[in-house]
Amino acid sequence: MTDLATKASNVKDNLSDELNKGTSRVANSANDASADLTRDMAKLKDDMASIQQTLSKLVSNAGSEAYRTAQNIGSNVAEEVSGLASQAASTATAQVKTFAAELENTARRNPLGTVCGTLFVGIVIGMLSRGRN
Known part of the structure; x- marks a missing residue:
């Protein structure tokens, strides 16, 4: 029986050694995994930063580009409006000059009619201003 007890004791010792070795390997693996996880988390933190x-640069550049685009559009619109206003003013000036020249030609061709027309307009304005008082 001693032989059996010795074998049982040896099996127990072997199992205990293997269990200790397994526990040690699991602990080493856990430590390695923990170190890897710590490195990976640090790398992830750097990547997120x-x-x-x-993204911050992208938003800043997009804002700058949007501002420049709006500024260019505003400048182009102002130039177009200025050009149109200048053209309208030139056209109006030309029409007034044409009208004034036509009145002058009419007055030269028919001076008596011009004097009568002017007198009539004066009388109408006088009557209108008198009626208000």
Whole structure:
């Protein structure tokens, strides 16, 4: 029986050694995994910071481009409006000059009619101003 007890004791010792070795390997693996996880988390944190900086630059550049675009559009619209206003003023000036020249020609061709017309307009304005008082 001693032989059996010795074998049982040896099996127990072997199992205990294997269990200790397994526990040690599991602990080493856990430590390695923990170290890897710590490195990966640090790398992830750096990557997130880099992404944040990239997004910040993107938003800043997009804002600047939008401002420049709006400024260019405003400038182009102002130039177009200025050009149209200048053209309208030139056209109006030309029409007034033409009308004034036509009145002058009419007055030269028919001076008596011009004097009568002017007298009539004066009388009408006088009557209108008198009626208000």
